[in-house]
Every structure is written in structure tokens, then in C-alpha cells.
Amino acid sequence: MLIGSPGSGKSTVGEALARRLDTDLLCTDTEIEKRAGKPISDIFIQDGEEHFRALEREVVAEGLRAWEGVIALGGGSVLDGDTREELADHHVVYLQVEFAEAAKRVGMDVARPLLAGNPRTQLRKLLNERLPVYEGLASVTVPTTEYHPEEIVDTIVGSLPTGKAAK
Numbered sequence: 001m002l003i004g005s006p007g008s009g010k011s012t013v014g015e016a017l018a019r020r021l022d023t024d025l026l027c028t029d030t031e032i033e034k035r036a037g038k039p040i041s042d043i044f045i046q047d048g049e050e051h052f053r054a055l056e057r058e059v060v061a062e063g064l065r066a067w068e069g070v071i072a073l074g075g076g077s078v079l080d081g082d083t084r085e086e087l088a089d090h091h092v093v094y095l096q097v098e099f100a101e102a103a104k105r106v107g108m109d110v111a112r113p114l115l116a117g118n119p120r121t122q123l124r125k126l127l128n129e130r131l132p133v134y135e136g137l138a139s140v141t142v143p144t145t146e147y148h149p150e151e152i153v154d155t156i157v158g159s160l161p162t163g164k165a166a167k
Contacts, residue, residue, distance in 0.1 A: 002072045003077075004144075006075050006123065008096065008102065016152075032056055056077050060086075078137055084137060093140055096141050096144065103123055139159070142155045142159070
């Protein structure tokens with residue numbers, strides 16, 4: 001189970017981790033877009049954040065119940081109380097990224113609706129609000145700034161409990 005802010009590398013590291021573990025990756029944001037038939041930015045604009053969060057909650061809950069591979073959760077999914085409770089039974093890897101690196105990776109990406117307006121200011125605010133949640137849920141925290149995805153995967157694999165599913 002991978003959690004972290006936008007730009008932390010959840011999708012990239014998730015793909016590398018799934019390959020290493022010879023399993024599949026469920027990226028909840030990708031699954032939401034697939035089910036909705038449109039990009040997340042369009043869901044926010046056309047249907048609203050509340051609708052997006054309901055879809056997100058559904059996808060995450062299904063993944064936590066039934067997915068056997070790696071799951072990369074959308075950055076805001078951990079704000080849902082039910083999701084936080086369900087994560088207690090999983091090995092949760094918090095991919096920690098420094099603000100400057102996250103800003104560089106995210107850039108001025110207008111496809112991220114929660115960063116609309118002033119992306120750097122919004123990203124800093126988002127990181128500050130979510131940091132305690134990420135840290136509180138983490139079984140292990142893995143820094144991603146200045147590390148190659150394969151190095152991050154090495155750290156994650158080394159943190160996995162023996163005999164436990166590597167979600």
C-alpha cells in the first residue's frame with residue numbers, strides 16, 4: 001500500500017514495485033478515471049469534488065478488500081476516516097518527498113484540480129495539511145527525493161513483513 005502527496009512517486013514506484021514482486025498495480029486514480037470515463041480534472045469540474053471523493057472511496061474500499069497486488073492510493077484518499085481505519089490492517093508505505101522536489105515533479109500541472117490557482121502555494125498547503133495523516137498511517141516512511149525508483153523499491157521490499165501480502 002503506497003501513500004503520499006502529489007509528486008511523491010506513487011505511480012512510478014508502484015509500477016516498479018509490482019514488477020519486482022511479480023504482481024499487478026492498482027493505481028486508484030487511474031481506476032477512477034477508467035470508471036468515470038474521463039480525467040480526474042474533468043470529474044472535479046463537471047461533477048464536483050464530493051462526487052470524485054465518493055468514487056475514490058468506492059475504488060479504495062474495493063481495492064483494500066480484494067486486490068492482491070500493490071495499491072497506489074490517490075494522495076487525498078487518506079483523508080477519508082473509513083479508509084484510514086481500513087488501512088490499519090495493511091502494510092502502509094508513506095513515500096515522503098521534499099516540497100521542492102514535489103513542486104518540480106508536479107510542475108504547473110493544470111490537470112491537478114486541487115493545485116489550481118497558485119500551484120506552489122496550494123501544494124505547500126496540501127502537504128502541510130496531509131503530512132500528519134501520512135505519518136500516522138505509515139508502517140514505514142521511505143524518502144523519495146534524490147532516489148531512483150529501484151532504490152526506493154529496494155527499501156520497500158526490505159520493509160515488508162514476512163508472510164504478509166505486499167499491498
